[in-house]
Structures are given as C-alpha cells and as structure tokens.
Amino acid sequence: MSRPALPLSSIAWTAGLAGLFGEAMAAIGRLDARISASPVAQPWRNRTVWKGYSTALQLQRYEIDEIDVFSQATGVPIAGRPSVATAGRPFDAFGEWKHSFDRATVRHWREGLPFSFDPPDTWSKAPPLIRALTLLDIWTRQDPSPRPWLCFPQLLASMNVVASALPCLVIGDLSLRTLRGPRERQLKRLLKALRSTAADGLERLDRLEGWRLNFAAVLAEESRPGLLRDLGKLVLSQPLVTARLIADTFEITLSGAGKLLARAAAHRLLVEVSGRNSWRLYVTPDMGIALGMASPPRGRPPSPPRRTEELDTVLADFDKEMEEIDTLLQNVQSSRPS
Numbered sequence: 001m002s003r004p005a006l007p008l009s010s011i012a013w014t015a016g017l018a019g020l021f022g023e024a025m026a027a028i029g030r031l032d033a034r035i036s037a038s039p040v041a042q043p044w045r046n047r048t049v050w051k052g053y054s055t056a057l058q059l060q061r062y063e064i065d066e067i068d069v070f071s072q073a074t075g076v077p078i079a080g081r082p083s084v085a086t087a088g089r090p091f092d093a094f095g096e097w098k099h100s101f102d103r104a105t106v107r108h109w110r111e112g113l114p115f116s117f118d119p120p121d122t123w124s125k126a127p128p129l130i131r132a133l134t135l136l137d138i139w140t141r142q143d144p145s146p147r148p149w150l151c152f153p154q155l156l157a158s159m160n161v162v163a164s165a166l167p168c169l170v171i172g173d174l175s176l177r178t179l180r181g182p183r184e185r186q187l188k189r190l191l192k193a194l195r196s197t198a199a200d201g202l203e204r205l206d207r208l209e210g211w212r213l214n215f216a217a218v219l220a221e222e223s224r225p226g227l228l229r230d231l232g233k234l235v236l237s238q239p240l241v242t243a244r245l246i247a248d249t250f251e252i253t254l255s256g257a258g259k260l261l262a263r264a265a266a267h268r269l270l271v272e273v274s275g276r277n278s279w280r281l282y283v284t285p286d287m288g289i290a291l292g293m294a295s296p297p298r299g300r301p302p303s304p305p306r307r308t309e310e311l312d313t314v315l316a317d318f319d320k321e322m323e324e325i326d327t328l329l330q331n332v333q334s335s336r337p338s
Contacts, residue, residue: 005141006183008190009126009134017184020191025129027198028169031205032162039319040208043236045167047208047287048201049073049098052170055197056149059172062090067291069094076240079274079281090146097150101165109135109158112151115142128159133190140176148172168201169194207286211269216314217305218267227252227260232269233321239287241270243280 011017035041050073054066064084071078072091084090110117113135123131132155139148149172157165171193175181215232219225227250234249235241246257261282264270273293274281288294305311 005137005179007120007122007134008137008183008187009130010120010122011184011187014184017188017191020188020195021127021129024191024194024198025127027195027202028129028156028162031166031168031198031202032164034202034205035166036163038205038209039315040205040212040236044201044205044208045101046237047239047290048166048168048204049094049101051200051204051290052153052167053094053097053150055170056146056172057090059149059174060090060146061174062088064090065292067293070240070287070291073098074238074240093146093150100154101167106154106157106165109155112154112158113139114147115139128161129156129194130187132156132159132161133187136172136190137176137186140172141179144177166201168197168204171197204286204290207289211284211286212318213305213315214267215269216311216318218269219318220308220311220314228264229318231260231264232318235270235284239284241282 035044038044050070051066054064054069057064057069062085067078068081068084069091070076071081072084073094109132115138117135117138120134123134126134132152135155136148136152139151142148149170152171153162153165153167153169156162156169162169171190173186173189173193175186175189219229219232222228230250231241231246234246238245241261243254243257243261246252246260247254250257250260252260258280261270261272261280265272265282268285270282271285271288271294272280273283273288283291283293285294289296
C-alpha cells in the first residue's frame with residue numbers, strides 16, 4: 001500500500017523555498033493592490049479570463065492558446081488559426097467560470113471543496129498561500145477535470161490571499177496528479193508559476209491603464225470626438241472589432257465605420273492586424289500584444305500625456321460612464337439563476 005502524499009503545508013522550509021514564497025507573495029500583492037484601486041479593474045478581469053481558462057486547458061494537455069479561447073468566447077474567427085480540437089468539449093465550462101468572478105460575496109474555503117478535508121498538524125502554522133496550494137494539490141488527485149485549476153483563483157480569495165478573485169492566477173503542475181518528483185520541487189514550481197502569472201497580469205494592467213490615459217488625452221484634444229468616445233467604451237468590453245460590427249452597433253454605414261476605425265488607429269487606440277485592404281480587423285494594443293497579434297513597442301515607452309484640468313475632466317466622465325456600465329452588467333448577471 002502506497003504512503004499518503006506529504007501535504008505541501010508540511011514541507012520543511014529551506015532558504016530557497018522561503019525566497020520563492022516571498023517573491024510570489026510580493027508579485028501577487030502588487031497585482032492585488034493595483035486591481036483594488038484601478039479604474040479598469042472590470043475590463044482587466046474580462047480580458048484575463050481568456051488567459052486563465054487557456055492555462056487550465058493546457059494543464060489538461062489541450063493544444064489551445066489564449067487566442068483560441070478568445071475567439072471561441074467572443075465568436076470572432078481569427079484568420080490563419082488552425083482548427084481547435086473540441087473532443088471532450090473543452091469550452092463547456094467557460095461561461096459559468098467567467099460569471100463566477102462577478103459574484104460580490106466570497107464563500108468560506110470549505111464550502112467550495114468537493115471533498116472532505118482533515119487539516120494536517122502543520123495546517124495552523126502554514127501561511128494562507130501555502131494552505132491554498134495544499135488544497136489545490138489534493139484536489140487535483142480527486143478530480144481529473146480542469147475544475148481544480150480553474151477554482152484556484154477563487155480559493156485564493158476565500159483564503160484572504162487576495163481581496164478579490166483574479167482570473168489570471170490559474171496555475172498548476174501535472175506532476176501533482178501522479179506525485180512524480182520531490183514534493184519541495186513541486187511546491188517551488190507552483191510558486192514560480194504564481195510569481196510569473198502575477199507579474200504578467202500586472203503588465204497587462206499597465207498596458208490597459210496606459211490605453212485609458214491615451215484615450216482620454218485624444219478625447220481632450222479632439223474638438224469633435226463624435227463616435228470616438230462610444231468606440232472607446234465598446235472596445236473595453238469587445239477589444240477586437242470590424243467595420244461590420246461597428247456599423248451594426250452604431251447604425252452607421254460601412255464606409256463611416258471604416259473611417260472611424262482608421263481614425264482610432266491613427267491615434268494608436270487600435271491596431272490593424274489583418275494586413276488586408278478590405279474586411280480589416282482591429283484590436284486594442286493591450287490585447288493585440290497579449291494574443292500575439294501585435295508586437296510590443298520597442299525602446300523607451302512614450303511619456304504619458306501631461307495631466308491637465310481638461311484631461312482630468314474627461315477621465316472622470318469616462319470612468320463614471322464605465323462605472324455605470326459595470327453596475328448595469330452586474331445587475332444583469334446577478335439576476336441570472338445560479
């Protein structure tokens with residue numbers, strides 16, 4: 001009879017392990033603090049669900065990238081992408097998982113566990129992050145589906161590691177299911193994964209907040225912004241657009257939609273990624289970089305727009321409009337049956 005696996009919370013601390021733990025906690029803390037105060041927190045969450053879900057599918061050995069999850073979730077086909085194998089119905093859990101981040105309340109961590117758990121003797125002395133990883137480790141051997149990986153961000157919130165669940169913090173290690181290799185090495189890989197994905201989440205937030213500031217500066221400088229303001233609000237929730245989508249949404253001609261998109265691209269609010277002269281495809285710079293459709297800027301980043309009273313007024317108005325949209329969406333989502 002095989003011996004039970006050593007709980008991750010019972011692994012003896014070494015200098016290397018303690019160093020990685022500190023780095024992971026620092027990276028998570030920086031991201032959590034920024035998200036808690038960010039005016040684009042909700043658009044950031046809406047974007048990072050694609051990244052988190054693709055990570056979970058890759059841990060299930062699906063050859064599916066973030067861009068494939070994005071395409072499937074938004075219904076926007078991406079030219080040049082190979083067809084995605086859907087055996088096993090990998091996208092079925094996406095909708096429910098995405099909506100789980102709209103819940104205002106966080107359940108006690110025991111309520112979310114689908115298995116009975118008796119804390120080991122070392123439980124009370126383990127930091128909350130190590131406790132969460134301990135539960136993830138056990139869960140992966142109880143459930144072969146993507147659910148353990150997908151539930152980890154919520155588990156971190158229920159353990160008070162973060163103020164709210166962050167979709168990008170989906171991590172895992174296939175060796176947890178087979179218990180291959182030293183346990184300390186497994187724990188180190190998990191901490192490294194957390195450090196990396198939290199840092200990536202912060203970079204994505206930086207790009208999105210930079211886009212917001214640039215967008216407000218463009219509106220402040222334009223004497224007649226017209227539909228440019230509405231386009232900015234749209235691409236925060238739908239970052240990849242076409243002239244047809246814009247024409248249908250704003251009830252304008254295809255020619256007018258094309259001119260509006262070209263105008264936004266001239267201001268670096270959108271990037272054209274199809275390379276075609278017709279049926280062009282535009283994406284926000286932050287998602288273009290995340291999906292590998294656009295290259296990150298080289299060299300020193302451009303200086304942010306100079307803060308003026310007019311710019312601050314535009315930012316305040318824009319943030320208020322986005323807050324009203326977020327509230328409306330949350331009310332709609334909360335009315336859905338759970």
